[in-house]
Amino acid sequence: MxxxxxxxxxxxxxxxxxxxxxxxxxxxxxxxxxxxxxxxxxxxxxxxxxxxxxxxxxxxxxxxxxxxxxxxxxxxxxxxxxxxxxxxxxxxxxxxxxxxxxxxxxxxxxxxxxxxxxxxxxxxxxxxxxxxxxxxxxxxxxxxxxxxxxxxxxxxxxxxxxxxxxxxxxxxxxxxxxxxxxxxxxxxxxxxxxxxxxxxxxxxxxxxxxxxxxxxxxxxxxxxxxxxxxxxxxxxxxxxxxxxxxxxxxxxxxxxxxxxxxxxxxxxxxxNMITIAGKKMGKSYHNFITLEQFFKGEHELLTKPFSPMTIRFFILMAHYRSTVDFSSSALEAAEKGFARMQETYGRLMKIQPAETTSVEVAGLRERCQEAMDDDLNTPIVLQHLFDSAKAINTIADGKGTIAAKDLEELRSVWKTYAMDVLGLRLEETAGVDTNTEAYKKAIDLLLNLRLEAKQNKDWATSDKIRNELTSLGFAIKDTKDGFEWSL
RNA sequence: GGUCGGUUGCCCGAGUGGUUAGGGACCGGUCUGCAAAACCGGGGACAGCGGUUCGAAUCUGCUACCGACCUCCA
Missing domain, CATH: 3.40.50.620 (HUPs)
Structure with a gap:
């Protein structure tokens, strides 16, 4: 309750x-x-x-x-x-x-x-x-x-x-x-x-x-x-x-x-308040950073732009009745943590069910609810989600299995708590128009070519494709049976 | 000055009388053509001094430091 x-x-x-x-x-x-x-x-x-x-x-x-x-x-x-x-x-x-x-x-x-x-x-x-x-x-x-x-x-x-x-x-x-x-x-x-x-x-x-x-x-x-x-x-x-x-x-x-x-x-x-170097952020202190500045990275205290979801994740990492101290390094840590959560969610959606479940996934929903019931303890909810992220990644790595029923439940809990309750956007929200579809297929095509090159041990071609894409800003990751990419 | 709150590891931050917080960073390992990712393992912490207790980061007293409000503020 x-x-x-x-x-x-x-x-x-x-x-x-x-x-x-x-x-x-x-x-x-x-x-x-x-x-x-x-x-x-x-x-x-x-x-x-x-x-x-x-x-x-x-x-x-x-x-x-x-x-x-x-x-x-x-x-x-x-x-x-x-x-x-x-x-x-x-x-x-x-x-x-x-x-x-x-x-x-x-x-x-x-x-x-x-x-x-x-x-x-x-x-x-x-x-x-x-x-x-x-x-x-x-x-x-x-x-x-x-x-x-x-x-x-x-x-x-x-x-x-x-x-x-x-x-x-x-x-x-x-x-x-x-x-x-x-x-x-x-x-x-x-x-x-x-x-x-x-x-x-x-x-x-x-x-x-x-x-x-x-x-x-x-x-x-x-x-x-x-x-x-x-x-x-x-x-x-x-x-x-x-x-x-x-x-x-x-x-x-x-x-x-x-x-x-x-x-x-x-x-x-x-x-509670958000502080900056231990002092309340506020108009009268002239130490505030606008949200737009965060999104664009236009402030002397910011090393780079931070996405709205990074800001949201950062705020949810602390309990609402605690002060939370802003720093660029704290935000960078939040950014990486959120990226990890997003990638894990992507894998969760791709996992294929097996006959049995070998990882510990039971009770996640109850633990998340218990944390929320305790005066909206969002950091604990995140903790539980990260715990289950380990299990998800283990399965995605091919080192564990999950039965269909458990998989469905796991997906449901993530959707409910990470997306609906905490309000984190874990899916790419960019509109699925024909342009982006075509471009995604083009990237897939290139990476499939690279896969072929790898099978032929043509490392030169394989590395060329990966390095060129990387320099354009793509992140390429090899997996057990293929690849993952993101921009 | 009054009222309220805080002080946790390299950083951010949970917790609460006995059992791993979590994330980031770092180190080692597994995997891998290389890399990345992932997974496994690792070190390190509860401001200080007393008290209560079999046992305290957790309760209690004092000290130190920090902050919020007392004026518009999210």
Whole structure:
């Protein structure tokens, strides 16, 4: 039975959905004002694996992952200005043009990483009315106040009735002493009150009418609003990066409890950070590498380009709650490991069944499931797959045999766990058009000629064919009864 | 300063009171016309000092170092 680590209780809990057979899953998506970097790939892949595994377990999953295109206040010189709007003016574009541009690029990167699209991908800008209604509900309950056209959460009042800070392990007293005084906050009662609605300054270009002012929603509002709109007042799982725990998720809990009077989320899941030289990769650290840079190898820290599947494999090699440190050498190791897995899969598909099974293949499916059930322990799943890779290669080498039934099961487990659950593309996904078919046959023809030359012990011809192909970028491997090649 | 987490072999990274993690690198072997691949074997590890225990990398205390959050952040 699936166990997941719940940040609320700080321990692994058995997963029990609210509605039998159905799971509601909400994950904080990207703010589309820049290209996605390696850090963005972590939650995307982590929760993609969760989504895939829940479906594998037979659940009907509604997966909501938002696009944040309004509502992120900046706290530097451009106090109160919306991030999207700032970038838009900088580049002389319409705000929604920027949003569309980076959303398209995000989708492209996610598809390359084989991250499935969510069931619903709502935009914050498309839910302004719902957010206004949500703010009004909190006002009606008396947990917020209007000041100078903005609406703020009355954290002190809220904390009297609800445990503010329970997710991040803080209490109001701590928060009071910790919260930094920022400029231009005179209109708030307390520095730790956060904005539910923010009045737009005159030069601000992204704003909407509301009962309080021409303005825009506060930066935690969208998740409370869209989560409950699409998944209900109570839903199963909310995911996101650990760095969002405070204040974002804490504020989200407060907003929902204030408006609805009860908790919304049953299981909070947080993925850990990707670090670079031990430091969190992030925009403000100026140490991030975009996914596109990885795919193209265009970054000073990269020795070469890395394929999207290498990135995915690299991320799955570590447990999602551990930090994972990026380095080019670690990626190269992942690349080789993934290549090995791919080759093994290719051999698995070609193996011919025998009368009996001489290798150890039993129990693989159960071991993989056990690992996934243990809070999505993907490194252990990979370990089991690599263990079975040895058996597969032994058979492919002609040093072992496998019965038809066992072979079928082995293929099924690989397909289920490596491809469907972990989302690794082990087959060449290049379209099978006539061009590539013809070209493949041409290579086969050349290699068959080489085989003949070898049989005639014409090493000169044999080596010429192999060396020429190698220099063109092909990898030629001789096998027991022929050859294998790849580009 | 507060809260939380981490420190595992050459590298990346699982694990968890006694039994091989896995991948990469490296060394030796098998196979092979050569090469590659594959397979077999190998060395090496649990930050330091105490405690609990028959037994601790695993539980506990302290020390050291590192990081995350406390501000936008995946």
């Amino acid at each position: 699936l166990q997941i680590y719940n940040t609320l209780s700080r321990q692994k809990e058995f997963f029990r959905p609210i509605h039998e057979g159905h799971v509601g899953l909400y994950v904080c998506g990207p703010t589309v004002y820049g290209d996605a970097h390696l850090g963005h790939a972590r939650p995307a892949i982590t929760f993609d694996v969760l989504y895939r595994y829940l479906m594998q377990l037979g659940y009907k999953v509604r997966y909501v992952r938002n696009i944040t295109d309004v509502g992120h206040l900046e706290h530097d010189a451009d106090e109160g200005e919306d991030k999207i709007a700032k970038k838009a003016r900088l580049e002389q574009l319409e705000p929604m043009e920027v949003v569309q541009y980076y959303t398209n690029r995000y989708h492209r990167d996610m598809e390359a990483l084989n991250v499935l699209p969510p069931s619903i991908e709502p935009h914050a800008s498309g839910h302004i009315i719902e957010q206004i209604n949500f703010v009004q509900k909190i006002l009606d309950k008396g947990y917020a106040y209007v000041s100078e056209g903005s609406v703020y959460m009355d954290v002190e009042k809220y904390a009297k009735d609800f445990p503010y800070g329970k997710l991040s392990g803080r209490n109001l007293e701590q928060i009071k002493t910790e919260t930094r005084e920022l400029d231009g906050q005179a209109e708030k009662k307390h520095s730790y009150d956060f904005a539910l609605w923010k009045k737009a300054s005159p030069e601000h270009i992204m704003h909407w009418p509301s009962p309080w002012s021409e303005g825009f929603p506060g930066w935690h509002m969208e998740c409370s609003t869209m989560g409950t709109k699409y998944l209900g007042e109570e839903f199963d799982i909310h995911g996101g990066g650990m760095d969002l725990m405070f204040p974002h998720h804490e504020a989200e809990i407060a907003q929902s409890c204030a408006a609805l009077g009860h908790d919304t989320v049953h299981y909070w899941m947080h993925n």
